[in-house]
Amino acid sequence: MKKTLKDVNVSNKTVLVRVDFNVPIKDGVITDDNRIRAALPTINYLIEKNSKVVLFSHLSRIKEEADKAKKSLRPIAEKLEELLGKKVFFVDQTRGKELENSINNLKNGEVLLFENTRFEDVKDNEVVKYESKNNEELGKYWASLGDLFVNDAFGTAHRKHASNVGIASNISESCVGFLVQKELEMLAKGIDNPEHPFIAIIGGAKVSDKIGVIDNLLTKADKIIIGGGMAYTFFKAQGHSIGKSLCEEDKVELAKSYLEKSNGKIVLPVDSATNNEFKDSPANFAGLDLPEDQMGLDIGPKSIELFQDLLKGAKTVAWNGPMGVFEFEHYKKGTVGVCEAIANLKDAFTLIGGGDSAAAAIQLGYKDKFTHISTGGGASLEYMEGKVLPGIDIIQNK
Known part of the structure; x- marks a missing residue:
């Protein structure tokens, strides 16, 4: 300490x-x-x-x-x-x-x-x-x-x-x-000593940004929900067509290995809100396979329902990364849906690990609905990866 x-x-x-x-x-x-x-x-x-x-x-x-x-x-x-x-x-x-x-x-x-x-x-x-x-x-x-x-x-x-x-x-x-x-106490409670069932929600654009988080939480969480742009790299790993969606080709094999070793812990979306380009106009919807001219910009309504059902009864929830392009009016529903599901949990410890997910929760009016929203995006992300934080490590022990 x-x-x-x-x-x-x-x-x-x-x-x-x-x-x-x-x-x-x-x-x-x-x-x-x-x-x-x-x-x-x-x-x-x-x-x-x-x-x-x-x-x-x-x-x-x-x-x-x-x-x-x-x-x-x-x-x-x-x-x-x-x-x-x-x-x-x-x-x-x-x-x-x-x-x-x-x-x-x-x-x-x-x-x-x-x-x-x-x-x-x-x-x-x-x-x-x-x-x-x-x-x-x-x-x-x-x-x-x-x-x-x-x-x-x-x-x-x-x-x-x-x-x-x-x-x-x-x-x-x-x-x-x-x-x-307070940050250290909250993160320790949410990540190191969680009450189970413990569900982690990981979103954002890139698998490469969250490799360490997935690695660390696979050993701790009961379920890991994956949304955001990074989900399409996992879809590609499963052999689905992802149209023009964001995909890290050099991480497809890694995504495949995560799916294999997760023993069902990793839960992916089942549908997408799509558009033919990166713009804020009314969404189209697709199932697991996207048309060639479409890109996924948010999770779809069936995924929101699936994730909300999974979150019921959770005692600890740690969330890092939005479910879609929440800055766009037509593509914020997934992030709002997850926000609402977490906000309505009774007797659960709920943690947002800073960054875009914190910005989304605050912007969407859910600031007071979480046990803790971290003030440090990069620092909380590295904590969730299980890394040592040098600015804390150097401080004298009790």
Whole structure:
């Protein structure tokens, strides 16, 4: 078990907190502040404990010097100030005297946010990737700015960066914040210690993106429902005609091997909502074999019914990946149907592993109907694969 905030003494200390403020910004305005709100419990706890709170985050990728003008954390500092109801000091630097002096001048209970950590990836228009390649000198420098480190950014926990692994490797004490603590507890309950029957639902475009998840969950789940574009690679493996549907030809044999070793655990759709091109117009419907001029863009009504029946009585459900092109009005029914089925389960532990399935559930109005929706798509996916998350692994144990 990793140290949590309650395991360390933060009072009167300068606490470095890696948060995930990677939020969408359009024309300088934040369009979704959920990730900022998710960090508030940790920040407020540190304020109450009279810590000097030093926050930092990345925002998108920085590929050239020109990116920096539109990817500053300044709008986030203003939004955080509004949400906290107190002053947030902002330093538009990632290192140097101005940052050091501002941190040294902080009083107990005050909050400072410094600039986008990914600004360290480009210097004088040269791509150096100091942050994202975990530059040793940068990790040591950031660690020198505080007394202890709190990782509360689950969204980057699968990355080995200077702002998580680099700092934690070079500071005397580290722990996870409340957001990461909850993520780890929920994922452990849903994936490592599930109550049975345990049904996993895996969707999305590509088998290659989910190989590790299927491998790991075949040993744990009672059934694995597969939908989305990846289902057509499995149909091809079964010898069905898939028309113009998405298919990873180099993964057909792998899909065949999964079907053979799953002993009936893998459940595929039985029909599709199709179109003759990738567009949002009224659907056609096909059974297991698609006409040559059609592509599958969603599961069909019989598949929705099949999946809903399978989910009845489930005690644990883990879902990663939509059933179709849910962004299209005519091809969101499969994802909505699965959402509704999970939302209506009584006494079940229901988990969404971030990414597109989380976006779909929130967008479709089911945000409060799940036990837990992960804030980290890539991190939760790797957890579901059974991988070690470097940003968590480096944190001190209790």
